[in-house]
Amino acid sequence: MTDTTMPPPEDRPAWGERFRRVATNGRLTAVLILLPPALILFTLFVILPLGESGWYAFYDWNGYGTPEDFVGLRNFEQMAGHSVFATAVGNTVKIIVVSLLVQMPLALFLALLVYRKTPTNAAFRLIFFVPYIMAEVAAGLIWSFVFDGNYGVTASIATTLGIERFFVLADRDLAFYAVMTVIVWKYFGFHMMIYIAALQGVPEDHIEAARIEGASRPQIVRHVQIPHIRPAIAVSAFFAIIGALQVFDLIIPLTNGGPSNQTQTIVTYLYEFGLTRLRIGFGSAVGVVLFVAAVLVAVFYQRIFMRKGTP
């Protein structure tokens, strides 16, 4: 619209003229009115806290007063040398792996079962989605009852099978598997919903054409449906990884990081060794590491999935 009224480049209008034009066509007004609130809020609640914790990370500070005891990189060194931190990082990696290799395929499988619009499917979708709607703490509590060796479902199983009672969440080897089971249960519905939305966008005649060609159900999934929903799978993988980096509030009611720190994640580690022990500087250092990890994931995601535009 403005292009047609633009004079040729050699006599470009002066700045004042250009400013007036922008101002009078309403765009400047829109920018001036709409941008500041978002910018101010973003700065206040995102940029400033981030910057602050980046600063605290170099101090030994308990959260009261102003940080004064500058310690350089000592917080990071301590973290790197701490075996529990290594466990926490290892656990977070395990959660990522399970999310990508167990949770997403499960979600896709269920999505393929219920994506078509029928009343029964709608009911199943709702049921599958319930864990995701539930508050994390509530879900954690429910599962801690399930796993309770004295009164829970596992107790009934033990009694029925006539075996010795077992305490999953107190078992150093089993506890984290239990935690991962709960994580898969809690979040698969979210990924399933992403896939359902995407699958509903696959043109029906593509599937019918494949049927005519003699493709079996698995072949249709593999050659027609999955290629079609690849962008949705990429998005869901991104959320799975970012979510895995942040697992916290499910673990607290389940195991609180125990037994003997076997089920810590990066965030529970931050909470346990930074906040509850009033070592805000140290906690901030963990936070900085976590933030960098998240940014790396985002950058890789951009690189891998966004670069080659999907058809």
Place this chain on the structure above:
Amino acid sequence: MAEVRLENVTKSFGTLTVIPDLSLTVPDKSFTVLVGPSGCGKSTLLRLIAGLERPSSGRVRIGEEDVTGKEPSKRGISMVFQSYALYPHMSVARNIDFGLRISGTPHEERERRLAEAARILALEDYLDRKPAELSGGQRQRVAIGRSIVRNPKVFLFDEPLSNLDAALRTQMRIELAELHQSIDSTMIYVTHDQVEAMTLADQIVVMNKGRIEQIGSPMDLYDTPASVFVAGFIGSPKMNLLPGRAVGQPQAQTVGIRPEDVRVSEGEGWDATARVVETLGSDTIAHLRLAEVDDLTVRLPGHMRLKEGDRLKVSLDPDRQHRFDAEGRRMATAPA
């Protein structure tokens, strides 16, 4: 060898009956065109033959075989969709030989058939492209290629040319006619387009509300439409359908006369005034108003100059009138 027979087929979706009771024989190697107004069940009929829908009752036979309960892939058919249904992530070659790969056809055989289809459809230079990098006509050819490599006994087409522009449509129409001559299979073709129906078909099936109004060769339908519906549906511009009373034939409910069968003269006949004149170059289509008739469409030679408001005399060619009774059925030949 591959005659298609529908025997008392019905199809309902829930409480909606789309096809009440339909029997149809499509002769082997024929080019049969299904036409009818939107929503009359043409696509549904095609999908019943393809096996994408199961009939609520009745049988479907292809060749000697009863395929009513068979999977689409086991019927020896192929189908070209209106949207082409090409897989966007696969190259043209992969789109064409997808079915052969799926069925584990040996490499050489697959290559041979792919090359053959590409040659017939002049797609050799595009085999490595993705569908998004093709023009509409090329996509259409890929969709047809996908059908050809399967060597089907019956080709099904659901409005395959409706997404193309007029020039391309004409070209593809000719290519389809050639294809039919060269590969000698039964073809069943759904279209909205009069010209496609008239030019491609050996046999036209006119459908209305899930029922067959008339089956016949294009000229049969044109010259002796069995009902008012067919009379009005086949031919462009439409046949004039006039009340019998208004044209002095009270024994007929409706009298039909094609625009080219109206005589225009200076001398005797009814008085008429030109309301609208469409000059097409080769023809001039005039919409006239008569004393008893609001709109009479007349096709005149292109050299006849006529303008709005001109007065003229018209009469109806007595040998070319179609007379229909109160039920809309064709009546016996016109009296002298």
